[in-house]
Amino acid sequence: MKKVLFVASECTPFFKSGGLADVIGSLPQYLNDTDDCEVRVILPLYSHLKSEFKSLLTEVMIYDTEVGWRQQYTGIYEMIYENTHYYFVDNEQYFKRDNLYGYDDDGERFVYFSNAVIEFIYRGDYKPDVLHGHDWQAAAAVAIAKIKQPVPGIRTIFTIHNILYQGWMQHEAFGDLFNLDMIHFSGFEWGGMLNLMKAGLFHADKITTVSPTYAEEIKTSHYGEGLESMLNMRSEDVIGIINGINVDDYNSMKDDNIEVPFKTSIPKKRQNKKRLQKEVGLPVRDVPLFSIITRMVEQKGLHLITHILEEFIQQDVQVVIMGNGLYEFESYFNYLASKYPDKVYTYIGFSEPFSRRIYAASDFFIMPSLFEPCGLSQLIALQYKAVPIVRETGGLKDTVIPFNIFTGTGTGLTFANYNAHELLDRLNYALMIYDDEILYKTLFMNITKVNHSWSQSAHQYLDIY
Template sequence: MSEKILFIASECTPFVKTGGLADVVGSLPQVLNQKETTEVRVVLPLYQEIRENWSDDLENVHSFPVSVGWRNQEATLYQLTYQGVVYYFIENEYYFTRRGLYGYYDDGERFVFFCQAVIEALSILPFQPNILHGHDWQAGLAMAFAKIQKPIEHLRTVFTIHNIKYQGIMPLDVYHDLFHLPDGHISGLEWNGLLNCMKAGLFHADKITTVSPSYAKEITTPYFGEGLYPIISEREEDVAGIVNGINVDDYNPQTDPHIPYPYSNIEENKNKTIIQEKLGLPVNSKKPLYVTITRLVEQKGLHLIQAIIDEFLQEDVQFVLLGTGDSEFEDYFYHAAERNNDKLVAYLGFDEALARQLYAAADFFVMPSLFEPCGLSQLISLQYKTIPIVRETGGLKDTIRPYNEYTKEGNGFSFTNYNAHDLLHVLQYSLQIFHDQEHWSTILKNIDEGDSYSWTESAKSYHTLYQDML
């Protein structure tokens, strides 16, 4: 049977992005659609940023009413085609004519509307899916509405957890204010006395996926499950962990327009010199360069880096941190860079071109996450022949194999415990390997000959999942 799949998501490259979810929703459909029997389309909110940047490409399909409790809202459906994929956009001026994607007091209501509008749109879409594939909490209620409000015969649902920490929680008393559902359905939406959009997706979807096999196991435990682990444990037979891929055409050091010296193998020294000059570091191609490119939040293991950075910088190394986020971390790294101005640069903001240049210039990429559902940064660093240093959690554990100097196997460095001195130890070990020409050449060769982590294998897993459901 042919697969007609509608992705439901809150962000997607190249339209809008706040994190890795957008990269997945932007790249996976293109690969899935390469199979003749598969067609994937995507539906998103029409945010202000999309309206401003893509208005000339948007085609008005239809307007229709959407009820959000007692509120009578209107949705307008638009579509455009980009790189062979058809995208639909749900417009509503009240909910989505705002700057930014999230962070508003009524985010819960906004995505109640969005999910309700998606289900209402199924009857007018010029495309009739047999699978709805929802991504993260913003799409969780669509899984519920598809089963409760407008059940369609043979329509199947998949719900993907990209990060279980963010769940879309609302007070229980808004149930009658925002939903047209009998009281008997509260139990499928409620968790710990609150309405929980992530719970709605987990409870109602036919199948559940998450973005790496290790994370699929981790979230069945109290430590990683963010309170929802009992539900995932109950549905363990319906849960699959499929590691994310990356767009290897986009992240390609041979063709990347952002880097000064494109390369096909290990030629970063020229790029390292450029970045050292640009950031005001002493120019020395033989000095190891460590980089971290991340959101400055606790999840990314920044407390570990805080604890050991001054001690590690006593070594003959350079370190660049690029990112923005919590003021605690911005303030700390700003002052740490002042203390170590010839070894540490803290670029507090985000610049895509600079990020690509750092991937290309660095010797090591440091990613000591507290938890990491999949992680894309370590996969990008492998593309640019930059050696990842990670903590063994989630997708980091699944994609980075620690280098073994006896068997000569491995594509990076890793440590197990969430402990600052374990991080310091592996950083010091990586420095030792850097100065050993035989081992350094071997690990670079392993990366060059290893898995590219394109979407090809992961897409096969999704095809198998879809076919089994149909």
Template sequence: MKNILFAASESTPFMKTGGLADVTGSLPQALNKIRENEVRVILPFYEAMDESYKKEAVRKASFEVPVGWRVQEAHLYELEWEGVTHYFIRNEFYFGRDDVYGYFDDGERFAFFSRAVIESFPYLDFDVDILHAHDWQTGLAVAFAGILQPKPGLRTVFTIHNIQHQGWMGPDAFYDVLNIGPEHFAGLEWHGMINCMKAALHHTDKITTVSPSYAQEIRQPYYGEGLDPVLNARSADLMGIINGINTDDYNPATDPNLAEPYTTSRLKKKANKRKLQKQLCLKDDPDIPMYSIVSRLVEQKGFHLLEHILDEFLQENVQVVLLGTGDTAFEQSFAYFSSRYPEKMSALLRFSEPLARQIYAASDFFIMPSKFEPCGLSQLIALQYKTIPIVRETGGLRDTVQPYNEITGEGNGFSFANYNAHELLYSLRYSMLVYHRPELFKPLIANVNRSRFSWKDSAELYNGLYEELV
């Protein structure tokens, strides 16, 4: 039996700001189905959590955590959800706030949490064999594990979900926050600063990231965000494992948000399209190809490309539905196109999970032209709802979307290689051509229907990695 403790800053259903929470919420359940594992999760206790979870959590212990010259109190709580034991570290000073991130002292907040993870070991009633930390917020937990050695033989895994966010702190934080000897400064320092992700990469036994292609990309200067030398030095310990999704949750056959639940029926998919067309005041015609975007509206997601060609694309007999919020410039741009082409485009500048699922179910194509994408969950959800992804060939998009080949009949989507607006436009127009030719569209849809991205295969790969460590 291997006892594995996941340390993360967020996890569904307790707190979610992005895909990290989906992974740390779903992967432990899949790993626990492999008999030789018991995976538990430790998170901050956010005051912004839903009251029902806060009431259910049981206080187990209290202990002190050193933070520089100060001592902070940590209260350990426990709650079981979906068969997985979750621990929470409660501290009002650091986590009694309205939001998860975005504070001037985020580095100190998650340094406290990382140290509290290590200090909690004697109180867990769980003999941890492997500490598996996720992203920069828990990078120092891996460093503290290596330096403080809370348990003989403890092994560590660190997963990079997005290398763009690394957890930088000024050099004074080493003495003001971390409480470790000066001989350890070099392992945490990067370009004169304390870098939480670099600290993890230096101290961990194994490094994973969320797709095989991203594992290769981040070893290059263009994608490595300055950490490519460290990753190249640790390349023998680096591997990419593609994320899965919770296929019980994302299931169009049982999704209560849909007007017409379905498995593979295109007629029922068209019924969902007509419902959405009426709801959004688009032209009521189920044979018009509908293209969708459900995303944060930020540069990483490739929206500069879409802006450049959207006016030209909307001259075609198509519909575009966009759901999301983000940079003001993108919001204003897409609101303009929506007002200019009211029967062809609807820009919904908000987020709603039920509406997102209705859009996945209604649309024929899903547009995801990312500048970079560590894994991407949206294209996996689209495929689960039998919607054809159109992506740029980067990171996890390259690993999960195979471009359609009308000669061989292979492929489950459309893709383009260069970060170029007219390559995107060409892919969009080619998808229209295929849509209107049944002899091409039918084999493509058959491939989409066969696409599966549950956690089962990914969990087996993680299990193999854990076996290697212990």
């Protein structure tokens, strides 16, 4: 049985800032249900771990980790939660923070984390066959594992969840933080600086990313964020594996957050719409309800939405919006809600229970991303039978099949170009489908057959291991 150690910076249900946490929180559980490998996970021990989880921690070892000339305290704690073994790296200087990221010393924090992980493997009894690092925060662990070989012959995988974030640092950081011979400098240097993601790509035995389409997109200058030449050099080792979702958790029949469970019943789903309309103060009417649940950043295609949404809502529709981020977008959606209180409701922030009520109530879910490595929101929308309206990029293209009114096949509405009027055309097309009882029911029933669980993707990872 292969022993695999996931190295990551966040994981549900402990710490979450985005979709990475959902993947790290669910994929190991599926892999551990097989007889082919045992996956353990190692994470930073951020100070805001809930007390219910702190009570489960057991101290494993304490040691000093070299970070350049520094000797930094490291405590290793462990817990077994559900069917997965977790380790946590404790250092209050680096991880007693209000947020997971966003600090001037983020590079140093996660170089320390990577050094501490490798030291843990070297010192401890647990000897993984494979080290699987996720995103730039774990990239240095992949590189150092290949250089220092804490387990002779250890194999490494590096997964890109979002190539936009790469872990840039000044040249001087190599000598200041890494304790590596200068012969290894070129494996970290990129574009006149140190680039941790580049180091992961350079040293990993295999490289994966979170959808087949994204695996091809990032080899181009349009999507590669400056690393496309490195990815083309390693092209034979780059594999796209679509993310899955925890279908037991996101389940419209079992979710305690929604009032009316449903699976294949359109009338029951629409009872959830009436309850949401009442909850947020929209008129309780049988009109198409569109939703947007997103980080309010440019990547999510919000410039397309802001360009056409006010025009679109002149029709007989309602829109519910949830998210936070850039002031530009927050203020625009607040403006729409104040100007059109009978048509638009805006919630600035995020609430997991409320988001699920929105998904369950929505007829259509809007996600026109500029780029999207995989995307989980469209998968959640499909679980709650909200028709996704997406741009054909990355994982959106791989998970949403365009609905064909002639053949009756497909699971959503899609458009190809990053163009606001193509989005508007799909929104208007959605109204036509909603008004045609036969077409809407056909599309709805197609969605009820969708299965984006981890089962298939987990077996692709097993093949790599």
